[in-house]
Amino acid sequence: GNDENYEHAYQTAQQTIGVPKYIKTKNYENSRYRARTNQKTPGYDRRSKSKQNKVTKRCNSNFERLWTEQHKSDSTISTNNFVVLELLGKGGFGVVYLTKWYPTVRYSDGVINKKASNGQLAALKISSKTLLIKKEVQSFIIREKKILSCCHHPFITNLITSFKDNFNVYMVFSFIAGGDLFTYLRVVEKLEEIHAQFYIAQILLAFEYLHCCKIVYRDLKPENIMIQSNGYICIIDFVWALGILTYELICGQPPFSSDNISDNNVLFEAILHHPVQFKHDLFSPGTIKFIKSLLKRNPKQRLGCGGHGIDDVKFHSWLIEQDFNEIYNQRVKPHYIPVTKNYKKSSKRLIELPPTVLNEVNEKDFEQF
Numbered sequence: 001g002n003d004e005n006y007e008h009a010y011q012t013a014q015q016t017i018g019v020p021k022y023i024k025t026k027n028y029e030n031s032r033y034r035a036r037t038n039q040k041t042p043g044y045d046r047r048s049k050s051k052q053n054k055v056t057k058r059c060n061s062n063f064e065r066l067w068t069e070q071h072k073s074d075s076t077i078s079t080n081n082f083v084v085l086e087l088l089g090k091g092g093f094g095v096v097y098l099t100k101w102y103p104t105v106r107y108s109d110g111v112i113n114k115k116a117s118n119g120q121l122a123a124l125k126i127s128s129k130t131l132l133i134k135k136e137v138q139s140f141i142i143r144e145k146k147i148l149s150c151c152h153h154p155f156i157t158n159l160i161t162s163f164k165d166n167f168n169v170y171m172v173f174s175f176i177a178g179g180d181l182f183t184y185l186r187v188v189e190k191l192e193e194i195h196a197q198f199y200i201a202q203i204l205l206a207f208e209y210l211h212c213c214k215i216v217y218r219d220l221k222p223e224n225i226m227i228q229s230n231g232y233i234c235i236i237d238f239v240w241a242l243g244i245l246t247y248e249l250i251c252g253q254p255p256f257s258s259d260n261i262s263d264n265n266v267l268f269e270a271i272l273h274h275p276v277q278f279k280h281d282l283f284s285p286g287t288i289k290f291i292k293s294l295l296k297r298n299p300k301q302r303l304g305c306g307g308h309g310i311d312d313v314k315f316h317s318w319l320i321e322q323d324f325n326e327i328y329n330q331r332v333k334p335h336y337i338p339v340t341k342n343y344k345k346s347s348k349r350l351i352e353l354p355p356t357v358l359n360e361v362n363e364k365d366f367e368q369f
Contacts, residue, residue, distance in 0.1 A: 178227030178338030231334025243294030
């Protein structure tokens with residue numbers, strides 16, 4: 001039964017990593033886990049806490065140093081260094097292409113130098129200066145580029161370089177071949193809890209890093225989570241909705257779906273005031289408790305907003321079996337490995353920019369890019 005499973009996990013944890021004395025009721029479904037602050041937390045003894053504090057200080061120090069030292073975009077790169085393999089997506093301010101990037105190669109009349117190396121796959125994000133100015137968000141793209149150029153974490157998208165011309169700003173990212181979590185979720189419909197826990201643990205590690213760098217990520221959704229070729233995830237698209245994401249991974253749809261509610265005002269009213277409904281054949285009692293604690297409408301009562309911050313989320317009982325050190329070092333076997341496409345024989349052509357990103361603007365607005 002659930003009691004036996006819990007006791008087995010509890011004893012295993014005691015033997016391997018040490019756990020606190022919990023205040024717990026007789027059955028697992030209604031258990032309350034409250035670690036005393038002067039004792040160990042699951043997977044988080046004093047030694048690992050001290051180590052984590054050093055890591056936090058180091059990542060904060062590295063970020064601050066890079067923030068101070070970072071340079072402007074690379075003036076030696078242009079669109080002539082890229083060939084298009086396919087269109088990855090379109091957004092409100094431009095397009096994203098899958099490309100092959102040849103850092104030192106130039107082209108003549110659109111023909112690739114046959115002596116060129118194979119190049120490297122890269123996602124090229126092109127944002128129109130005109131559209132950015134029109135929406136008055138040019139400062140956001142500059143901040144995004146500045147933040148990403150300072151962030152270095154296995155579960156956060158890697159900005160390789162950036163450049164600009166008279167019409168657009170460009171950011172070059174490592175290509176993530178496994179597609180996004182939203183598409184994968186549409187195919188499989190929903191995930192087993194243990195699969196969802198694996199992804200949530202990685203997101204928490206990324207959030208922990210961002211928080212120690214004094215950055216708050218506010219655009220968490222399946223579309224902004226990519227699956228790498230090794231089965232681990234990567235957060236993209238910087239501008240917490242962890243509880244909503246957890247719900248959607250397990251159920252296959254968000255708790256307040258606009259597909260079911262045509263009127264946005266009704267949708268907003270539901271989000272603000274209606275209780276979240278759980279299907280008990282999909283959500284275990286422990287999962288319901290975890291999600292509810294993340295979706296408290298009063299931020300002061302919300303899990304992760306207390307004195308221990310994100311540690312209260314990482315070491316919640318729902319994630320007790322997740323080894324964050326092993327996950328960070330990508331030594332845990334993923335539940336899903338994407339099948340990736342072979343781009344070696346793909347056609348190669350120079351970038352063709354749509355008319356909406358070909359309006360010349362004043363460079364002054366993008367001096368800091």
